[in-house]
Amino acid sequence: DFSINKNLSIVCFNEKKWIGNGLVIPSGPLREDLSALKRASCVVINGKKNTDIENKIFNENKEAKIFYTQYKPQNINEFKNNKIIAFAGIGNPENFFDLLKGNKLNIVETIKFPDHHQYSEKELKNLLSKIKENNTILLTTEKDYFRIFESYKKNIKFLKIKVEIENKSQFIEEIKKII
Incomplete structure (x- = not known):
């Protein structure tokens, strides 16, 4: 058996697009149904802080850790x-x-x-x-x-773009806890 146990799930969103039309590929931008957030360890949102999105994430998974990223042109x-x-x-x-x-x-x-x-x-x-x-x-x-x-x-x-993670050390610590 060559399967790998999955113990870390990081879900990424864009703050502006969020879930788009709410549909899964090919009809929409999502790779999985929003209920997949239930197994997310961390959620990464690229963009500005958005409490509406955070609340929707917490409705699916109260334990999810949310982190924000920004694109920084180099x-x-x-x-x-x-x-x-x-x-x-x-x-x-x-x-x-x-x-x-x-x-x-x-x-x-x-x-x-x-x-x-x-x-x-x-x-x-x-x-x-x-x-x-x-x-x-x-x-x-x-x-x-x-x-x-x-x-x-x-x-x-x-x-050239660099992705900066807010609270990067906390993000790394969350990952280390899981793996």
């Missing part, structure tokens, strides 16, 4: 004096675009692709033609950057 200043066309093929591209706008970058256009998108040469050529026409730079996520053909990377920049 190289944002590299792009401050540029006109930018931002593109992303991630689960919630609006988060990426909002992060750029919230850091006062000059975003002239945003382009969304499906999550886990594999960029075609045609799409990349189209993106590159836009920067020549508009005297802009192309900016994407680090995740997307690594799905781009090598020959196109020199003309595309990516935002």
Whole structure:
């Protein structure tokens, strides 16, 4: 038997999207029904503190430990004096675009692709033609950057993002208690 005993369950949410339409993939954003929170050891919410969400989590699991994370751009200043066309093929591209706008970058256009998108040469050529026409730079996520053909990377920049966990030491202690 090659099964692994599961003794730690960390559930993650985005504070803005929360549970979306409340449905499970493929009809909605959830990977499991909300009742799966009953077995969660920790819940991680990316975004601002939200007591409404916390109360809904505690309705499902009074013992859950809730932690918050924030995305912290690492190289944002590299792009401050540029006109930018931002593109992303991630689960919630609006988060990426909002992060750029919230850091006062000059975003002239945003382009969304499906999550886990594999960029075609045609799409990349189209993106590159836009920067020549508009005297802009192309900016994407680090995740997307690594799905781009090598020959196109020199003309595309990516935002380096670090995830900061509030109460990180407490989060680590909770995990250590379980494992």
